[in-house]
Amino acid sequence: MLTLAIDTSTTAIGVAVLAGDAEPVRAVVLDARAHTEHLAPLVADALARAGATPAEVTDIAVGTGPGPFTGLRVGLVTAVTMGYALGVPVHGVGSLDVLAEQAFAATGDDVGEVLVATDARRREVYWARYARTADGARALGEPAVEAPAQVPEHTRMLPTAGRGPLLYPDAFPRPVADVLDVDPAALGAIARRRAAAGVPMPVEPLYLRRPDALTTAERAAR
Amino acid sequence: MADQPLVLGIETSCDETGVGIVRGETLLFDAIASSVDEHARFGGVVPEVASRAHLEAMVPTIERACREAGVTLGDVDAVAVTSGPGLAGALMVGVASAKALALALGVPLHGVNHLASHVAVDIVEHGPLPEPTLALLVSGGHSSLLLVPDVTDDVRSLGSTIDDAAGEAFDKVARVLGLPFPGGPHIDRMAREGQVVIDFPRGLTGGRDAERHRFDFSFSGLKTAVSRWVQAREAAGEPVPVADVAASFQEAVTDVLTRKAIDACRTHGVGHLQVGGGVAANSRLRALAQERCDAAGIQLRVPRPGLCTDNGAMVAALGAQMVLKGRAPSDLAIPADSSMPVTQVSA
Ligand SMILES: [Zn+2]
Numbered sequence: 001m002l003t004l005a006i007d008t009s010t011t012a013i014g015v016a017v018l019a020g021d022a023e024p025v026r027a028v029v030l031d032a033r034a035h036t037e038h039l040a041p042l043v044a045d046a047l048a049r050a051g052a053t054p055a056e057v058t059d060i061a062v063g064t065g066p067g068p069f070t071g072l073r074v075g076l077v078t079a080v081t082m083g084y085a086l087g088v089p090v091h092g093v094g095s096l097d098v099l100a101e102q103a104f105a106a107t108g109d110d111v112g113e114v115l116v117a118t119d120a121r122r123r124e125v126y127w128a129r130y131a132r133t134a135d136g137a138r139a140l141g142e143p144a145v146e147a148p149a150q151v152p153e154h155t156r157m158l159p160t161a162g163r164g165p166l167l168y169p170d171a172f173p174r175p176v177a178d179v180l181d182v183d184p185a186a187l188g189a190i191a192r193r194r195a196a197a198g199v200p201m202p203v204e205p206l207y208l209r210r211p212d213a214l215t216t217a218e219r220a221a222r
Numbered sequence: 223m224a225d226q227p228l229v230l231g232i233e234t235s236c237d238e239t240g241v242g243i244v245r246g247e248t249l250l251f252d253a254i255a256s257s258v259d260e261h262a263r264f265g266g267v268v269p270e271v272a273s274r275a276h277l278e279a280m281v282p283t284i285e286r287a288c289r290e291a292g293v294t295l296g297d298v299d300a301v302a303v304t305s306g307p308g309l310a311g312a313l314m315v316g317v318a319s320a321k322a323l324a325l326a327l328g329v330p331l332h333g334v335n336h337l338a339s340h341v342a343v344d345i346v347e348h349g350p351l352p353e354p355t356l357a358l359l360v361s362g363g364h365s366s367l368l369l370v371p372d373v374t375d376d377v378r379s380l381g382s383t384i385d386d387a388a389g390e391a392f393d394k395v396a397r398v399l400g401l402p403f404p405g406g407p408h409i410d411r412m413a414r415e416g417q418v419v420i421d422f423p424r425g426l427t428g429g430r431d432a433e434r435h436r437f438d439f440s441f442s443g444l445k446t447a448v449s450r451w452v453q454a455r456e457a458a459g460e461p462v463p464v465a466d467v468a469a470s471f472q473e474a475v476t477d478v479l480t481r482k483a484i485d486a487c488r489t490h491g492v493g494h495l496q497v498g499g500g501v502a503a504n505s506r507l508r509a510l511a512q513e514r515c516d517a518a519g520i521q522l523r524v525p526r527p528g529l530c531t532d533n534g535a536m537v538a539a540l541g542a543q544m545v546l547k548g549r550a551p552s553d554l555a556i557p558a559d560s561s562m563p564v565t566q567v568s569a
Contacts, residue, residue, distance in 0.1 A: 034557070035314070035318075036314045036317050036318055036557055036558050037555050037556070037557050038555070039318065039321075040318070040321035040322065040324075040325055040554040040555070041554050041555050043322075043325060044325055044554060053328075054325055054326045054328065055328075069270065069273065069274075069311070070273065070310070070311045070314055073273060073274075073276075073277050073311070073314065073315055073318075074314055074315075074318045076277060077276075077277050077280055077315050077318045077319045077322070078318050078319070078321070078322040079322075080280070080281050081280065081281060081284070081318075081319040081322035081323055081326070082322045082323075082325065082326045084281045084284065084285065085295050085322070085323050085326035085327055086326050205274075205277065207274070211268055211270035211271050211274070212270065213264050213268040213270070213271065214264070215263045215264050215265075216263060216264065216265040217263070219265075
């Protein structure tokens with residue numbers, strides 16, 4: 001098994017190579033404005049440092065967001081194109097799911113629920129609530145995009161992963177230390193676990209917002 | 223034939239997801255997925271809608287191009303992609319996909335200029351480009367006169383639009399006339415039923431502009447003139463002769479385009495004119511260009527309409543020239559450059 005994991009939904013442009021049970025090799029750059037430039041070189045770098053060639057990749061995992069659209073798509077199109085070219089399966093994993101697992105790994109068993117809140121720009125966050133279970137983080141509802149104050153208050157008081165607390169410390173007072181961006185190695189591990197359990201993992205981008213444009217009919221109705 | 227490079231080209235600078243496959247100077251297949259129907263209800267191309275459609279269409283279009291061309295990805299010698307200019311978010315989908323292909327297949331990547339690709343596509347249609355060639359590129363996104371000594375590394379801009387692109391003017395006038403988006407084909411069709419009876423303005427053709435902007439274009443004044451003319455009719459309670467307005471507007475656009483292109487050929491001593499871009503599908507532009515080239519002793523080259531609009535074959539055609547001429551491939555770190563200058567052929 002040689003899993004290539006890619007996530008471009010948060011500020012980190014992240015790649016990891018998981019070869020068998022070996023320690024994952026990561027290649028990460030923090031630059032939310034230059035996904036197109038960084039991602040392919042990071043994939044090449046991570047594979048090289050893992051001593052692997054692209055042809056040896058057996059499956060690809062990719063974060064499906066939610067995240068700012070243009071960056072998110074760079075990760076998704078890279079994953080699906082490589083998957084097609086190499087003839088290997090591509091697994092889609094919700095990016096907030098990964099942050100939730102990272103949060104549970106970083107906190108004690110006494111933390112049974114967490115909030116994940118990431119930067120959605122426009123003074124909003126992508127958010128979802130998760131419960132700790134025996135087989136990983138379980139989402140308590142669909143991810144949403146809202147202004148921080150719109151997130152229910154009792155939810156905002158949960159330990160919170162992602163950049164939400166960094167950007168809006170008043171709204172999210174309990175940050176989970178050091179869990180800011182998606183860790184591609186954690187993403188790869190979740191994909192492997194779900195694949196082994198036969199969970200379907202479609203590669204569908206989670207945009208949550210519709211394109212900013214009015215149809216001719218909508219304009220006329222204004 | 224088999225020793226000729228097999229190049230896969232990807233184009234996503236606007237609303238067409240194009241994947242073309244060229245061997246040397248021969249087109250094997252050109253696959254296109256268009257999101258134009260999704261944009262029609264917005265009355266114009268919406269960048270985010272286009273980008274979402276590119277992501278969905280990318281792999282299926284690559285797959286179809288390979289299947290119809292009768293090749294497998296393993297046969298591909300190089301990958302070419304439009305790295306600019308165009309809609310930033312749309313370009314990024316194609317550039318990232320091309321990089322992923324090049325990386326997975328272990329072949330070189332060539333990031334190329336969209337406009338130079340519009341010129342290069344005629345190689346797979348009509349054979350090697352005369353050097354130099356003069357090119358008139360007209361579409362919804364560009365209106366340019368180019369002098370092209372070598373399409374792989376020497377493209378010079380003689381002039382371009384200073385406001386709207388020619389295709390944009392067609393879309394805007396179509397809206398004024400109550401015709402659907404995209405406007406080009408509808409105006410072309412209406413114009414055939416009308417007469418050129420209204421003398422609309424020819425931008426940048428008179429007085430000082432004719433010298434200062436000799437090879438530049440301007441279409442926003444024309445669009446305003448058409449809309450004022452229509453409004454005056456409506457205000458007077460008279461019916462608008464849509465076919466005549468369409469024919470007269472189309473005549474004004476194609477007159478200026480061809481007049482300036484012929485002038486550029488003469489000025490630079492070039493005996494060949496190539497017309498490309500979506501507006502090259504306009505029947506009046508083709509006819510008028512032919513008529514004026516014949517009169518001036520200039521040879522006209524216009525690729526078939528499907529190769530004039532944005533497509534992957536043009537990118538593959540230029541990529542193949544890059545390989546044949548031994549041009550250095552692009553780095554995997556190249557950006558998608560939405561404002562890539564026309565003079566920069568490769569990234
Ligand atoms: Zn074009």
